Amino acid sequence: MHLFEKTIGSEPVFDGKxxxxxxxxxxxxxxxxxxxxxxxxxxxxxxxxxxxxxxxLMVKQFRYPFQTVLTELPAGKLEFGEDHREAGLxxxxxxxxxxxxxxxxxxxxxxxxxxxxxxxxxxxATGLSFDKQHLDEDEFLDVIKVKIEDAVEMxxxxxxxxxxxxxxxxxxxxxxxxx
Amino acid sequence: MHLFEKTIGSEPVFDGKxxxxxxxxxxxxxxxxxxxxxxxxxxxxxxxxxxxxxxxLMVKQFRYPFQTVLTELPAGKLEFGEDHREAGLxxxxxxxxxxxxxxxxxxxxxxxxxxxxxxxxxxxATGLSFDKQHLDEDEFLDVIKVKIEDAVEMxxxxxxxxxxxxxxxxxxxxxxxxx
Numbered sequence: 001m002h003l004f005e006k007t008i009g010s011e012p013v014f015d016g017k018x019x020x021x022x023x024x025x026x027x028x029x030x031x032x033x034x035x036x037x038x039x040x041x042x043x044x045x046x047x048x049x050x051x052x053x054x055x056x057l058m059v060k061q062f063r064y065p066f067q068t069v070l071t072e073l074p075a076g077k078l079e080f081g082e083d084h085r086e087a088g089l090x091x092x093x094x095x096x097x098x099x100x101x102x103x104x105x106x107x108x109x110x111x112x113x114x115x116x117x118x119x120x121x122x123x124x125a126t127g128l129s130f131d132k133q134h135l136d137e138d139e140f141l142d143v144i145k146v147k148i149e150d151a152v153e154m155x156x157x158x159x160x161x162x163x164x165x166x167x168x169x170x171x172x173x174x175x176x177x178x179x
Numbered sequence: 180m181h182l183f184e185k186t187i188g189s190e191p192v193f194d195g196k197x198x199x200x201x202x203x204x205x206x207x208x209x210x211x212x213x214x215x216x217x218x219x220x221x222x223x224x225x226x227x228x229x230x231x232x233x234x235x236l237m238v239k240q241f242r243y244p245f246q247t248v249l250t251e252l253p254a255g256k257l258e259f260g261e262d263h264r265e266a267g268l269x270x271x272x273x274x275x276x277x278x279x280x281x282x283x284x285x286x287x288x289x290x291x292x293x294x295x296x297x298x299x300x301x302x303x304a305t306g307l308s309f310d311k312q313h314l315d316e317d318e319f320l321d322v323i324k325v326k327i328e329d330a331v332e333m334x335x336x337x338x339x340x341x342x343x344x345x346x347x348x349x350x351x352x353x354x355x356x357x358x
Contacts (some may be wrong), residue, residue: 002319003240003241003248003319003320004241005241013192013200014192014193016202016216017214017216018216018294019200019216019218019294021192021198021200024243026243028317028319029319030319032316035195035196037195037196037197037198038244039244039295041291060182061182062182062183062184063289063293064203064205064293065217065218065219065292065293065294065296066289069182070289070292072292077293107336107337107340108337108340109340109341109342110242110245110249110340110341111290111342112220112295112297112299112342113242113244113245113249113340113341114197114242114243114244115198115243115244116218116290116291116295117244117245118291119340120291120342137211140182140208141182142182152353155350156286156350156353156354157286161288161289161292161298162289162292163288163289163290163291163299163342163343163346166288166346166349167346167349170345170346170349170350170353171334171335171349174349175335
């Protein structure tokens with residue numbers, strides 16, 4: 001069948017806390033057999049928390065693969081099978097202390113489609129009210145506020161490399177008519 | 180040091196053709212020791228190929244982790260150390276048959292910052308001329324043309340889940356002033 005690949009074998013090679021890795025074998029439409037490396041991840045959720053003053057809350061945290069601090073939207077990993085809306089509301093509260101009146105779905109993005117099963121759901125949170133941040137014991141991050149116009153400029157100027165942050169800010173900006 | 184994590188151990192757990200996986204141990208700022216699962220990837224490049232008629236070339240291909248055909252921008256993996264501009268021009272030619280007069284950098288996105296080292300560089304290609312597609316032997320994909328306004332709508336309507344495709348189309352649309 002055109003463009004289809006048929007799995008003919010699958011070997012688990014790593015079973016971690018965050019990811020599982022498998023090495024599959026698949027048959028292509030021309031009959032050729034190829035290896036497919038596959039990273040299984042439960043998926044995540046990120047939030048554009050927009051204050052009544054037109055500011056986005058973002059978080060700064062150390063990102064191990066890049067050995068540096070990155071500025072991103074608040075986000076978190078789903079438990080396997082967890083509802084992404086509930087997870088998004090929880091992460092928003094934990095990381096920024098915010099609750100919201102409106103929680104609007106912005107769609108999903110698949111970070112790296114060739115070998116990674118992760119899906120990141122995106123939300124726009126408005127009507128924010130604030131309580132205390134409740135981070136996990138081993139979680140360290142700083143919350144900052146950035147005007148949404150400035151956040152869009154930061155995306156365009158390549159100052160926010162995180163992909164989910166770029167997608168969700170640019171989508172929210174289009175919906176809100178930000179120049 | 181605030182937000183910093185110090186690596187204190189690293190164990191390779193998988194050495195594949197596309198990815199390598201390591202299980203590191205890191206010390207947090209409070210002295211706690213945590214595991215860090217890490218997927219190493221050489222990075223990639225994607226291209227927004229815009230015709231003189233205002234159409235974007237996209238590719239449809241089977242994406243193994245989702246067991247379905249996705250529509251995306253032309254893209255490819257870098258060899259370790261390869262220049263992303265050269266790789267982008269090569270992938271554009273291979274996947275769509277196009278060469279371009281102008282190849283404008285749109286910035287980089289990091290697909291999944293918590294555990295994945297991949298960086299995807301993005302380009303806008305204009306002044307296109309066409310020759311023949313030159314796919315790898317085990318590569319199957321169909322090229323389609325979509326008006327840039329329609330491609331933006333497809334991103335906003337959640338019809339293009341691939342993250343790099345969303346980022347690059349929305350960035351290009353802002354630069355080009357697409358409503």
